[in-house]
Amino acid sequence: MNYKELCAEIKTALKDDFRAYCQYLLDKNPEELLFDKADVPEELLSKHSEYLKRISAGEPMQYVFGYAPFYDLYIDCAPGVLIPRFDTEVLVEEAIKTLPQNAYFADLCCGTGCIAAAVLKHREDTKALCLDISDKALEMTGKNVKKYGLQSRCNIQKFDVFGNWSGLPRFDAILCNPPYINAKDMKTLPDNVKKEPYEALYGGEDGLDFYREIIKKSKDHFKGLPHIIFEIGYDEADGLRELTGFKCEIKKDLSNNDRLCIIRG
Ligand SMILES: C[S@@+](CC[C@H](N)C(=O)[O-])C[C@H]1O[C@@H](n2cnc3c(N)ncnc32)[C@H](O)[C@@H]1O
Incomplete structure (x- = not known):
């Protein structure tokens, strides 16, 4: 088979x-x-026939090939961990531009560690603590941080947002893309998204459980809100405005959807 025929087949x-x-x-x-x-x-043809079979059966391409392009990085990913999304790059951009000099930030609900890796790569003055409840996510974060040689500025720790916060250090900022899909939308997820972990997607009945908990726990733990940059669902801005007592800024992504909630602590 030649390349022209291969392209037609694909x-x-x-x-x-x-x-x-x-x-x-x-x-x-x-x-x-x-x-x-x-x-x-x-050799390439035989790999291709295996890959095509898996993708045609609904497996996401990023799991099949083992990585996803994100910002200007190639983030390793695998089943059991959320695939980094283009939508999240706007959070990275905001953090790179606005984190204070020498900031120590948390990448809360870190997944593959894509947010921390991209910010640390572009802001060499910063340090991070990556937190997630999933062992698989922590393993992937470890891989990605190592891949870009960022270990000396990044710690990784198992953590439950709904658990005890007393062991957490004081951060200058929290960057967080939590699970935020509501119960109704979980029922109509596209088939390929259903292959991603439920715990990385479901944000409770109204999708806001994680924001509610993080805002409440941050207030108690830090005695006031720190600087927080949340990724939010396109229809969650009003919910976040209410949760923050209207003390937040909502920013849009490149598709003009509401995408960030910024709380300037
Ligand atoms: C939407 S994914 C975001 C992953 C990554 N930050 C990104 O942007 O691609 C949410 C992450 O929250 C984690 N998570 C779910 N429940 C959690 C909890 N109770 N405490 C901490 N992390 C949790 C999931 O394991 C998942 O990695």
């Missing part, structure tokens, strides 16, 4: 995901290959 099988798959498998834009009649090496 396009028929994957439709909208065609471009992303070509990029993952061949590290090229499909346009570069559409007229390429060179033979595809056998």
Whole structure:
């Protein structure tokens, strides 16, 4: 089989995901290959047939290939941990721009550690503590922090948002993309999203359980709110305004959806 034929096969099988798959498998834009009649090496073809089978069965591409592009990093990911989203890059951008000099920040609900890794990479003056309840997430965070040589500025600790906060140090800021999907929307998740961990997605009946708890616990633990940057769902801004007593700023993402809730402690 040549590259032109391979591209045609992928396009028929994957439709909208065609471009992303070509990029993952061949590290090229499909346009570069559409007229390429060179033979595809056998080894690549056999990998391709395994990958295509898994993706056609609904497995997310990022799990199949083991990484996701995020900001200007390639974040390792695996089943059991949320795939980093493009939507979250706006939080990273905000943190890079606004964290105070030498800030010590928490990446609360860290998942793959994508937020901490991107911020630490671009803000060499900062340090982080990554916290998550999931062992698999902590393992992935460890991998990603190591991949970018950030270990000396990053600690990783198992932590339950709904548990005891007394052991936490004082942070200059909390960066947090918590589970925030409400009960109604959990029932209509696309099939590929259903392959991601339920505990990384479900934010309680109204989607706001984590925000409620983090705001309450932060007030008690820090004796006032620290600087917090939350990622929020596109329809959660009013809920966050109420939870913060209208002391927050809502910012939009590049698609013009409400995406960040910023509390300036
Ligand atoms: C929406 S994911 C965000 C992951 C990552 N920060 C990102 O942006 O890709 C939420 C994370 O919260 C973690 N989590 C769920 N319940 C938790 C809890 N009670 N305490 C701490 N972390 C929790 C999940 O394991 C998951 O990694």
